[in-house]
Amino acid sequence: MDISEEIEKANRKAFDIMNRGKAVLTDFDFARKVIPGMKENIILHAGPPIDYADMIDPMKAAVQGALMFEGKAENLEEADKLARSGEIEFKPCHEVSSVGPMAGITTASMFVAVVENPEFGNRTFCNLHEGRGKILRFGATGKEVLDRLNWMNENLGPALKEVVKKKPVDLKSIAAEGVQMGDELHQRYRASSLLFLSSISENLLELPNAKEIFKFIADREQFFLNLAMPAMKALADPADGIKYSTIVTRMTRNGVSFGIQVSGMKGKWFTGKAEVPIGLYFTGFSQKDAAGDFGDSAIMETLGLGGLSSAAAPAVTRFVGGSPKDAIHATEQGYKITYGQSKDILLPAMDFQGAPLGIDILKVNETNILPSINTGIAHKKAGIGQIGGGISHPPLKAFNDALREYAEVYGL
Amino acid sequence: MDISEEIEKANRKAFDIMNRGKAVLTDFDFARKVIPGMKENIILHAGPPIDYADMIDPMKAAVQGALMFEGKAENLEEADKLARSGEIEFKPCHEVSSVGPMAGITTASMFVAVVENPEFGNRTFCNLHEGRGKILRFGATGKEVLDRLNWMNENLGPALKEVVKKKPVDLKSIAAEGVQMGDELHQRYRASSLLFLSSISENLLELPNAKEIFKFIADREQFFLNLAMPAMKALADPADGIKYSTIVTRMTRNGVSFGIQVSGMKGKWFTGKAEVPIGLYFTGFSQKDAAGDFGDSAIMETLGLGGLSSAAAPAVTRFVGGSPKDAIHATEQGYKITYGQSKDILLPAMDFQGAPLGIDILKVNETNILPSINTGIAHKKAGIGQIGGGISHPPLKAFNDALREYAEVYGL
Incomplete structure (x- = not known):
């Protein structure tokens, strides 16, 4: 075979793998329990590798907020100092089967979604969707932001865990249907977020705190963003x-x-x-x-x-x-x-x-x-x-x- | 003014009225309580006027089923006899500010949606959505059909009444958004039905029987059909x-x-x-x-x-x-x-x-x-x-x- 044939054959294979894969939401759990190699002193970030000192301000701030969320710092200054101390290891999400929107900052105690590609047996991960406005992924770090992250960890994550354990959700199907309904699935998630909520509602409504969980999701038009991303990564990784x-x-x-x-x-x-x-x-x-x-x-x-x-x-x-x-x-x-x-x-x-x-x-x-x-x-x-x-x-x-x-x- | 100017002026007016109107879902109640002139011995049907004897079989059957639902007949034969007796008055839905999909059969004891056009003060009505398969509007009349109608009257209608009384629903906005999401709103109501359910969910989830009501609506992709129809009629009627x-x-x-x-x-x-x-x-x-x-x-x-x-x-x-x-x-x-x-x-x-x-x-x-x-x-x-x-x-x-x-x- 000459090289162009080798390339065609290899690309056909990579394409087929991406095309054939499935992406099923099967679990939610603490990052440290499910992301391979995840530890207390690791902070995951979006993008290719970068040192803390070189990060843009919103990403630095998200790191600081995450260190406060983890209880490792009392305030932003302390967090900044810790981030520069060498005690923290910074890693791209992508290098541990994960993804995160915007800053992508993910730490050990955060709840993450677990997505499986049953065709190839791989798993991927993504933090939970905070919504719009003042949120960690855009570098906001106030009390409201940390309180919301704590609430999500204590309520949203465990509720979704229970729901998807009962009935896993086929994320690729929702993406496909969303595209029939005006979503391109990067900016617009109006349909796919509704389809997701509708698909889990029967089991969600069995939970004692169903109302507040339902409302949190229903109020967030881009809720599906943080599920679509690990779904696509689950399809991509086996083609690597x-x-x-x-x-x-x-x-x-x-x-x-x-x-x-x-x-x-x-x-x-x-x-x-x-x-x-x-x-x-x-x-x-x-x-x-x-x-x-x-x-x-x-x-x-x-x-x-x-x-x-x-x-x-x-x-x-x-x-x-x-x-x-x-x-x-x-x-x-x-x-x-x-x-x-x-x-x-x-x-x-x-x-x-x-x-x-x-x-x-x-x-x-x-x-x-x-x-x-x-x-x-x-x-x-x-x-x-x-x-x-x-x-x-x-x-x-x-x-x-x-x-x-x-x-x-x-x-x- | 010559007649072509008169026509242009009149059509501009009719068009503006249709265009400017709003359609707000404000109530659900028994047909006899809200539809003007509705009585025990009146049966509303779809389409222009027609005698019972001339109706197509599925519409005749829906009449018979409705008479059984009303407790006026024990079986289809009795119902057929009663329908032919002259004791029942048949009227087009359209002639009493109402609409109904397919057979459109609506009787006094059925719960109907009430839609208001606040720009012009008119109200319109439509029976509740049964779903697909064996349903009265397609001429099915078995126990399953009548049981469902009874359940809808006793549960769905009263629940929706409570919910929309708390927060009326802007049906025209949902229609407009549905059209951005792949619905043309006659065959396809996938997006608009989800948008409707999402818009009422906060108040719906307060009800003790929220789960079964939610599931009934979520299971019916065309649920919005029986709301979109009276919404459009509410826009049309003032232009008459x-x-x-x-x-x-x-x-x-x-x-x-x-x-x-x-x-x-x-x-x-x-x-x-x-x-x-x-x-x-x-x-x-x-x-x-x-x-x-x-x-x-x-x-x-x-x-x-x-x-x-x-x-x-x-x-x-x-x-x-x-x-x-x-x-x-x-x-x-x-x-x-x-x-x-x-x-x-x-x-x-x-x-x-x-x-x-x-x-x-x-x-x-x-x-x-x-x-x-x-x-x-x-x-x-x-x-x-x-x-x-x-x-x-x-x-x-x-x-x-x-x-x-x-x-x-x-x-x-």
Whole structure:
């Protein structure tokens, strides 16, 4: 076989694995009990590796808030000192089968969702959804934020554990149905969050604290975000480490850099500068206030959702100033850089074609088309939170570097 | 003013009234307590006026089942005899501010929804949603059907009454949001039913029997049908009786004939033969098994939803064998025969244009384009129920007759 045949065979395999997988929500538990290697002194963060000192302010603040949540610091200053002391180990979520939106800060005592891919036996994890406004993942750390995290740990997590233990939830099916109902599953989760709540309601309503749990979820339109992300990661992970494959298995940002990983070069990060997203800002804010793009949520685009499925949700494109035509265009661009189409995620506006699945570094390098990523925009200062929504792109450099390395490894 | 100016002015007024109205769910109660003139010996049915003897079998059976539900007959034979005795008065739902899907049979003791249009002070009514399968509205009458109706009267209706008394529900907003989420609101109510349930859940969960009520609604994907219909009727009714107006205010079928009414000729039915819908049949059934088109649900198209908003729900068009392109075409045809566009019901796939609103008999006569109506298909024999879904059209004759009469009345 010549190398192009090897690549085709490997990419077909990676694509098939991503396409064939399932993602089932089976448990909720403390991070330290379920995430492999998780310890008291480890803090997980979004994006490729980064030192605490180099993090953007909202991510630093989220670290500080998490240390207070863990009872390791009394205040932000103490937490900052501890974070710089060398006693804490910082790790990308992605390196321990996890993901987290925005700052992605996950610590040992936090409840996380557990998602299984029964086709391949792997598991993935994600922290719980706080909602909008003042929340840790955007770098807010006040009493209200910590109280909510404690409530979630004591009430939401255990309740959801009981409910999904009784009846696991097929997250891929909910994602597929959400896409039939106007969600692209990165910005917009209106339908999928309702579908999730509806799917658990029968068992949820059996619990003594059903009312408050129900209300917490019902009040959060993006509740499904923190379930869709580990679902997509559960589909991606088994496609990692396939020799010769040029399919992207991870795309993620830490506010400073944007990193990708490629199946055929397992474990290697290729990075470039994280963009400041272009988008629509809430009243009083503008692009000069915005933090660099951050969060593991680009796992949605890695699996063909979000920006690549823009055609499913013209309302999202409209939110950032575009038209339904722009939404369709973003998906058409997606087809130019992906291996094939999802068999399960079908886009009504594209004549029910499957979502563009399996971003190929060869195609990105050939066309210079970068996947559109739909994202929330955070203020660059800690504690202010979300200031808009928009579109970002990975840096072309990451794809160029990946191709260069690939050529060296495989003698292209 | 010449007559064309009179017509334009009148149609603008009718259109504005339909467009400006609101539809708020404010109560549930026994039909006899809320529907004007409702009495023990009155049976309301779908469509234009029809004698019992002339009804199609599923509608006859629904009458018989309703008489048993009312305790006026022990069995179907007794009920049939009573229905033919002259003691029962049969009336179209539409003539007492009501609507009912399929057979539309509504009797004095049934719980109905009460919808108000606060802009114009009018109220409308509709019976409660039974679900699919063996149900009275398709002519099923067994113990299971009557038991369910009794349970609905004793549990569902009173619970919903309590809930909406605490917090009325803006049905037009739910319809508008449903259309953003893949519902066209005649065949497909997946999103709007979830949105409705979510909107009442906080107060619903306060009730002692919350769990069973919640489950009953959550299990019924078309639950919102019996709320959307009186909502649309609440918007239509104030536009009735505007001198010179050629806007259609009612479209409805009784299985034998299809009737329309026109604003400028209040109270007059123009009818033609009800079509057998063209569509997709469940396994084992074909068009020769199908009943003539029936139900008041064409009130949805009268207000620009259903077939006229096909572009919102390509999944529905696909269900009956068409493509997203066909769905957009059906909506484009709708624009050719309507006065204008809804300001609230916006269609993402049509670049967020409003739904085609205000069917004009002049435009229908000029173009010979008939509005597409999305409908369920019933077996022509009683008790078998739904056998498919498809598309029907009103008879051109009804529009021709209306124009002829209009010319006589107004000297066109």
